[in-house]
Amino acid sequence: MGLETLVAEIRSRGEAELKAVEEVRDAETAAIGADRDAKIEKIHAETQRAAELESARERAQRIAGAKLKGRKLLYEAREARLKGALEATRTLLADYTRSDAYPAVLKRMIDAATESLGKQLRIRGRAEDAARLQKVAGKSFDPAPLPILGGLVAETADGSRRLNLSFDELLRLREDRVRELLA
Helix, strand or coil: CCCHHHHHHHHHHHHHHHHHHHHHHHHHHHHHHHHHHEEEEHHHHHHHHHHHHHHHHHHHHHHHHHHHHHHHHHHHHHHHHHHHHHHHHHHHHHHHHHCCCCCHHHHHHHHHHHHHHHEEEEECHHHHHHHHHHHHHHHHHHCCCCCCCCEEEECCCCCCEEEEEECCHHHCCCHHHHHHHHH
C-alpha cells in the first residue's frame, strides 16, 4: 500500500463523511422549512378564525343594537300614543263636566263619600263646580278650590281620612288599565 492509496482511502472516507453530513444538513434544513411552513399555516389559520369570530361578534352586537333601538322606538311610539289617548280622555272628562249628567255624578260622589267617611265631611272641588257642590253638599262644602279636572275630594272634619274622587285621581288609579286597553 502506497502513500497514494492511503491518501485516496482517506480522501474517499472524508468525501463519504462529507456526503453524510451534507445529507443530514439537507434533511434538517428540509425539516426546519417544513416546520416553519406548518407554523406559518397554523398562525394564518388562527388569525383567520380570530378575524371571523371578531367579525361575527361585531355583527351580533350590531344586530342586538338595532333590535334594541327598534324596541326603544316601538316603546316611544306606544308612549306617545298613550299620552295622546290620555290627553284625549282628559279632554272628554273636561267636556263631561259641562254636560247635564255631571251634577248627578257629583251627587253620587257625595253620597259615596258620606257612606264611606260618615256625615261630618268637608267637600272640596273645582271653582267651576262651587255652586253645584254648595247646592248638593250644603254646609259641608269648603269653598277653597282645587286644581282638578272634575269630581271632588272629601275628608273627615278632623282631616284624619280622605277620599279623593277627582277625575285626575280616578284616571291615575286606572292608568294601568287604560294602558292595557290602548296597547
